[in-house]
Amino acid sequence: MKDQDDPEATGADARFAAALDAYSDLLRRAVSRYCPRDSRIQCADIEQEARVRLWRAFRDEREITDLASYIYRIAATATIDAVRRVKARREEHLGEEGECEENGPGLWVRPPKDPGQSPERQAEMGEVVRKVDEALALLPEESRRAVGLYLQGMTCHEAAELLGWTEPKARNIIYRARDAMRRTLSAWGIDYEVE
Amino acid sequence: MKLSSDQLKDEYQRHRARRSGGSAACPDTDLLARLASHDLTAADRDRVTDHILGCSDCADEYRVARSLSSWAEETAVSIARPTRSTTARARSASVGVLRFFARPLLLQTAAALLLLASSALIVELLILRGDLRRSQATLDDAISLSQRYEKQIAELRRAPLQTPDAPMPQVNVPIIDLDPRDSVRGETTAPVVVLAASATLATFILTPGEPPVPGEYGLEIVDPAGKISWRTQGLAPGPDDTFTIAVPSQMLTPPGIYHFRLSRVSKTRMTLLHAYAIQVRRE
Numbered sequence: 426m427k428d429q430d431d432p433e434a435t436g437a438d439a440r441f442a443a444a445l446d447a448y449s450d451l452l453r454r455a456v457s458r459y460c461p462r463d464s465r466i467q468c469a470d471i472e473q474e475a476r477v478r479l480w481r482a483f484r485d486e487r488e489i490t491d492l493a494s495y496i497y498r499i500a501a502t503a504t505i506d507a508v509r510r511v512k513a514r515r516e517e518h519l520g521e522e523g524e525c526e527e528n529g530p531g532l533w534v535r536p537p538k539d540p541g542q543s544p545e546r547q548a549e550m551g552e553v554v555r556k557v558d559e560a561l562a563l564l565p566e567e568s569r570r571a572v573g574l575y576l577q578g579m580t581c582h583e584a585a586e587l588l589g590w591t592e593p594k595a596r597n598i599i600y601r602a603r604d605a606m607r608r609t610l611s612a613w614g615i616d617y618e619v620e
Numbered sequence: 621m622k623l624s625s626d627q628l629k630d631e632y633q634r635h636r637a638r639r640s641g642g643s644a645a646c647p648d649t650d651l652l653a654r655l656a657s658h659d660l661t662a663a664d665r666d667r668v669t670d671h672i673l674g675c676s677d678c679a680d681e682y683r684v685a686r687s688l689s690s691w692a693e694e695t696a697v698s699i700a701r702p703t704r705s706t707t708a709r710a711r712s713a714s715v716g717v718l719r720f721f722a723r724p725l726l727l728q729t730a731a732a733l734l735l736l737a738s739s740a741l742i743v744e745l746l747i748l749r750g751d752l753r754r755s756q757a758t759l760d761d762a763i764s765l766s767q768r769y770e771k772q773i774a775e776l777r778r779a780p781l782q783t784p785d786a787p788m789p790q791v792n793v794p795i796i797d798l799d800p801r802d803s804v805r806g807e808t809t810a811p812v813v814v815l816a817a818s819a820t821l822a823t824f825i826l827t828p829g830e831p832p833v834p835g836e837y838g839l840e841i842v843d844p845a846g847k848i849s850w851r852t853q854g855l856a857p858g859p860d861d862t863f864t865i866a867v868p869s870q871m872l873t874p875p876g877i878y879h880f881r882l883s884r885v886s887k888t889r890m891t892l893l894h895a896y897a898i899q900v901r902r903e
Contacts, residue, residue, distance in 0.1 A: 443698070444695040444698060447691065447695065448691070448695070451687070451688060451691055455684045455687065492696040493692050493693045493695075493696035493697075494657070494692075496692045496695055496696050497653070497657060497688060497689055497692030497693070498650070498653050498654075498657070500688050500691070500692055501649070501652070501653035501656065501657075501684070501685035501688050501689075501692075502649040502650055502653050504684050504685070504688060505649040505652055505653065505681045505684055505685060506649050508680070508681060508684060509649070509677075509681070512638070512677065549621070550631045550634075550635075551635065553621065553623070553628070553631060554631055554632055554635045557628070557632060570669070570670075570673060573673040574669075574672070574673065574679075575629075576628070576629055576632040576633070577629075577632070577633060577636070577672060577673065577676055577679040578629055578633060578676075578679060578680075578683070579679065579683075583682075583683070583686065586658065587655075587665070587669040587672065587682075588669065589662060589665060589666075614621065615621050615623065616621065616622045616623070617622070617623040617624065617625060617627070617628045618622075618623075618624050618625060619625050
């Protein structure tokens with residue numbers, strides 16, 4: 426524990442507190458962005474647990490060689506765990522919409538984009554996804570992996586990192602593969618607009 | 621059917637969510653974090669990427685982890701920022717030095733350097749020991765040789781000195797008579813003197829044509845090349861009116877025609893009496 430009268434300790438505590446506040450903000454944004462489906466769930470305890478893990482990392486920083494790497498690892502795993510727990514809790518609370526209140530410091534999971542989607546529409550979308558898979562299967566291996574990551578929402582830069590390519594190579598392959606897939610789907614009666 | 625690109629992506633991702641049976645064996649959080657920080661081998665990266673292709677939740681989580689890297693770097697810089705007083709800084713400097721050397725990598729490096737240095741010293745020590753052993757052996761040899769020489773010197777001091785110059789009996793010494801007729805013969809008919817290899821002396825008896833008058837005589841030996849190789853005065857006739865001279869066989873080398881020139885010596889001049897020619901050969 427640091428002495429409250431020690432200016433060094435006080436300064437460090439202030440920096441730690443500021444860093445934790447910044448982390449909490451990042452955590453909330455991550456959860457709200459990546460857990461938008463189904464019900465609203467209050468997850469202050471999850472945030473608190475992530476803060477505690479990060480606080481311990483800060484407290485032990487004197488024994489750490491690569492502080493940035495260590496903080497990143499702790500924050501990343503704590504955040505991913507938090508997102509996973511929010512999603513798991515969402516499964517448990519599915520159908521209990523309105524049980525949690527919006528006020529207070531808790532986190533809220535966004536409702537689904539189209540909660541009123543009809544079974545017919547869902548079946549139709551399922552068929553579209555099946556045909557997308559078939560169109561992907563017609564592509565060469567490299568193109569299939571690249572456009573698959575694109576469909577998973579990855580940017581060209583992220584896809585390049587995951588595939589071990591340069592960004593220009595990833596962008597080139599994604600664009601070409603996406604056009605090929607679009608032509609195939611168009612021939613099968615599915616048209617989609619490329620942004 | 622018409623769809624926007626975003627709608628297509630949303631549906632694609634929704635059908636690959638965990639809840640929709642997208643995947644049951646997702647990589648653990650640490651693996652995803654390491655993937656986002658490029659801390660995986662190519663094989664592991666490909667394996668997790670293959671999983672992400674079929675799991676939109678892990679794709680989301682990968683992006684979550686990736687978005688934290690810049691924040692982590694800024695936070696690390698912020699936490700490590702020095703805002704201390706001079707005293708505190710001075711105090712922490714020594715701690716910093718200790719921490720510097722307490723780092724495992726530095727310790728390992730220092731240990732490796734020490735090991736290298738000690739190895740080099742051990743090798744040097746072994747080489748020096750080898751040199752010392754060789755030097756000791758050389759010194760022992762020198763001492764032994766010195767002792768042997770000392771013994772030999774002591775023995776030589778005790779024994780009588782015998783050198784070639786010492787008066788020693790000579791055996792089988794050839795004795796050649798030369799008479800005045802030899803002085804007028806041609807070189808081809810000069811008497812032949814055969815010297816054995818072991819002969820060290822040859823004795824010549826020079827007979828003059830008439831009895832010599834008392835007085836001093838001289839003698840010159842002329843080698844085959846015509847040079848005077850030896851000369852003496854004070855030669856005196858014997859009781860039988862002959863002159864005797866013992867010549868070392870070395871003076872009769874090389875083989876060939878030698879001349880002994882006998883002269884009468886007066887106060888002012890030398891008068892040649894006879895020149896004796898001999899033909900020297902070696903066995």
